[in-house]
Amino acid sequence: MRHMTTLLYIDAVARAGSIRKAAETLSITSTALNRRLLAIEEDLGVPIFERLPRGVRLNSAGELLIHHIRNQISDMDRVRSQIADLAGERxxxxxxxxxxxxxxxxxxxxxxxxxxxxxxxxxxxxxxxxxxxxxxxxxxxxxxxxxxxxxxxxxxxxxxxxQHVHAMFSRHHPLAARETVRLRECLDYPIALPTRAYGVRHLMEVALADSAISLNPVVESDSFEFLGHQAIAEGIVSFQIPIGLPPGGMLPDMVSRQLDPRDVPSGxxxxxxxxxxxxxxxxxxxxxxxxxxxxxxxxxx
Amino acid sequence: MRHMTTLLYIDAVARAGSIRKAAETLSITSTALNRRLLAIEEDLGVPIFERLPRGVRLNSAGELLIHHIRNQISDMDRVRSQIADLAGERxxxxxxxxxxxxxxxxxxxxxxxxxxxxxxxxxxxxxxxxxxxxxxxxxxxxxxxxxxxxxxxxxxxxxxxxQHVHAMFSRHHPLAARETVRLRECLDYPIALPTRAYGVRHLMEVALADSAISLNPVVESDSFEFLGHQAIAEGIVSFQIPIGLPPGGMLPDMVSRQLDPRDVPSGxxxxxxxxxxxxxxxxxxxxxxxxxxxxxxxxxx
DNA sequence: CGAGCCGCTGCAGGAAATGCAGCGGTCAGG
DNA sequence: CCTGACCGCTGCATTTCCTGCAGCGGCTCG
CATH class of the missing domain: 3.40.190.10 (Periplasmic binding protein-like II)
Known part of the structure; x- marks a missing residue:
């Protein structure tokens, strides 16, 4: 698409935060890129970027423009895909x-x-x-x-x-015998939790906000994969939602049981x-x- | 705006229905225009115009594209005006x-x-x-x-x-003494009407659709200005809506009276x-x- | 059956974009 | 305080791309 190279260039510069960096990712010289920016700004009659010592940043006019440009780019993609669809090929x-x-x-x-x-x-x-x-x-x-x-x-x-929160643990864990488990029961054992940035942790925190109970994980991680391994390796309890548990189980020997909805609301x-x-x-x-x-x-x- | 000339060219060709005609309105050669079209079609991998003996016409892919193009053109205009607005000048x-x-x-x-x-x-x-x-x-x-x-x-x-339909006539006309007039009363006099393409006529036709009365204008016109002059010159009755009557009256000596809403519904x-x-x-x-x-x-x- | 359009193409000239080298400025760290 | 790194920007030579001219073949209409 020849006619939108300039738009793609502007987008790249806005993302890179510097003309030279953007030029590198675009495999052209910074000269060419710089000239295109100056040309556009002349067309518009207004600068689009404010020049900083370490690069460039969109000014308010540029913010307006970049919205239009990104819309245009993805709209063009859509049109192309519609046309391709028309030609039979998806x-x-x-x-x-x-x-x-x-x-x-x-x-x-x-x-x-x-x-x-x-x-x-x-x-x-x-x-x-x-x-x-x-x-x-x-x-x-x-x-x-x-x-x-x-x-x-x-x-x-x-x-x-x-999605209801599930507890996950080894199939040898005492809780594995139960159909569903209460949160209180889980907390009788050491637990591994995702960090507060995650929805599962968030739901559990909210559920316990008004109670005297607090969550004291022995292991905290931003990786559910790690938490799963940890739960098996150490024989402790962690938590996840069903869709995060592949059909065959995340790991061999791992089982999961739904937490009683009275304890932790679904998300x-x-x-x-x-x-x-x-x-x-x-x-x-x-x-x-x-x-x-x-x-x-x-x-x- | 250099980067959308191609889009403008395509739009012009779609409107003109022929490359050569469009080239003329764009003040360029048909060669250049033709080459741009071919370039775009190659980019897209699909023709966007079907070639006819007397010119070109958009095919279905072209219809998809022209929608996108016209949106982009006016969207760009909007962005430009927003940016201009930002700079203080409207x-x-x-x-x-x-x-x-x-x-x-x-x-x-x-x-x-x-x-x-x-x-x-x-x-x-x-x-x-x-x-x-x-x-x-x-x-x-x-x-x-x-x-x-x-x-x-x-x-x-x-x-x-x-808007209620008003009758308009000379201030010397007998009906000029009334506050509002009934349609029946107007029809006692010769009338001048706009053609059926106009809303005023349409409302009157609809109002009389179920009655035995029919509209028999002595003069019919597609120009309200003409109808006004005619009403004054011949001393007959014509019709218009208030917004079509400038504050001082359309013509000297002209007055207008609202038609009774029971006779003709408002539009x-x-x-x-x-x-x-x-x-x-x-x-x-x-x-x-x-x-x-x-x-x-x-x-x- | 020829005049008039049409879209399209080879070729040459020209305009525009590109790349190279280099300038002046700012900032971070020694 | 200074030096190196990085930044945006500019003059100049090169290349690439676009444009315009002339002309071809195809089609329709009178």
Missing amino acids: RGHITIACSQALLPYLPRQIAAYRREHPGVTFAVFRRDREAAEQALVDHTADLALVFEPIRLAEFQTLLTVR LIYMGQLRGRILPVAAAKFAEMVQKDLEAQYDCN | RGHITIACSQALLPYLPRQIAAYRREHPGVTFAVFRRDREAAEQALVDHTADLALVFEPIRLAEFQTLLTVR LIYMGQLRGRILPVAAAKFAEMVQKDLEAQYDCN
């Missing part, structure tokens, strides 16, 4: 920002989709619940899948999935997109497929 | 499609607006109620002001103004824009001003 690229808990789930869906549309490529980025929404806003993601998102201003919900996974945006065909179809799958497996609305 | 160009009846009203508003923002220019096109909506769709108008529009699919209403003037579009700052502010003015003078909602 092509495209889908970028997804998702909570860590969703990482075990997505690959199966992507594989299923790519079996039918091998021309479609994917990029999946692990983003916490705040960063995921930001990724939608700055167009680094088409779709977001987030557990217990923080604010939903620019977030247009496509689907929500209710919601949100699938969503940038408010007001029209998704490319491929992304929309993929979202549709994920939605059907989730609705078949879980409690959705 | 600049821009506003195009308005309006019913004939509004033509006497608009100049005062435009004059008032231009007193405060001399940098803003206007283009006003007289369009019947069907063509006005079309003008919004193909981006030849930012705003439309229509009396009794036909369909409102792509039309996003900003304001409606209720609505719609001010609107293309659904979903974000107007340039200038157009939005102008619409706001018109809205305030109309709300102060008439019955709006």
Whole structure:
């Protein structure tokens, strides 16, 4: 797309924060890039970037413009994918920002989709619940899948999935004999918890906010994979939501039991997109497929 | 704006229906234009125009693309006007499609607006109620002001103004003594009517649809100005809505009296824009001003 | 059946974008 | 205090791309 190189250049500079850095990622000289910026600013009659000693930063006019540019870029992508669709071939690229808990789930869906549309490529980025929404806003993601998102201003919900917190431990653990477990029972044992940035921890903290009980994890981590291994290795208890537990179990010997809903309320996974945006065909179809799958497996609305 | 010349070229070709014609209006050679089209089609991997013996026409991929292009063009205009606004100077160009009846009203508003923002220019096109909506769709108008529009699919209403039909005649006419007049009384005299394309005529036809009375104008015209002159010159009766009657009266010696609402229902003037579009700052502010003015003078909602 | 359009192409001249080398400025760390 | 690193920006030579001219073949209409 020759006619939008300038737009892509501006976007790159805005992201890189410096002309020379952006030029490097774009495989051109800083001269050329600099000249294009000056040309645009002359066209507009107004500077777009403020020059700092260590680079450049968008000024308010630039903020206005970059919004337009990013919209235009992704809108053009959409049109291209619609046109490709018209020609019979489904092509495209889908970028997804998702909570860590969703990482075990997505690959199966992507594989299923790519079996039918091998021309479609994917990029999946692990983003916490705040960063995921930001990724939608700055167009680094088409779709977001987030557990217990923080604010939903620019977030247009496509689907929500209710998830109860589960305790996970070795199948030799005393609690493994139970169908469901009470939170109190878990706290009789050493526990491993995700950090406060995660929805699971957040739900548990909220549940105990008014009580005298406090969570004293012996191990804390930002990785559920690590927590799972830790739970098995040390024979302690950790927590996760069902979608984060692959069908065969995350690890051999691991079992999970639902926490009694009286103790810890259930949370919601949100699938969503940038408010007001029209998704490319491929992304929309993929979202549709994920939605059907989730609705078949879980409690959705 | 160097980076969108190609887009403007494609738009011009789509409108002109032929490369050579478009090239002429763009003051370039058909060669250059042709090459741009071929380049775009190669980029896209798909033709966007089908070649006919007498020119070119958009194919379905082209229809998809031209929508995107026209959105981008006007969106860019909006961004430019926002940036200009940021710099303190309100600049821009506003195009308005309006019913004939509004033509006497608009100049005062435009004059008032231009007193405060001399940098803003206007283009006003007289369009019947069907063509006005079309003008919004193909981006030849930012705003439309229509009396009794036909369909409102792509039309996003900003304001409606209720208008009663008035009879207009010389102040020497016998009916001039009355406060309001009945339609029946008017029909005792020779009448001059607008053609069926106009809302005033439409309302009157509908009002009489179930009755035995029929409208038999001695003069019919598509010009309210002409009808006014005719009414005075021949001493007969014609019809118009209040907004079409300038404060001092359209002509010396002309008076108007409201038709009894029992006889002819009132109609609505719609001010609107293309659904979903974000107007340039200038157009939005102008619409706001018109809205305030109309709300102060008439019955709006 | 020829006149008039049409879209398209080879070729040459010209305009615009690019890259190289280098300038002046700011900042961090020794 | 100074030195090296990084920044944006500019003069100049080169290359790349775009444009315009002339002309081709195809089609329609009178």
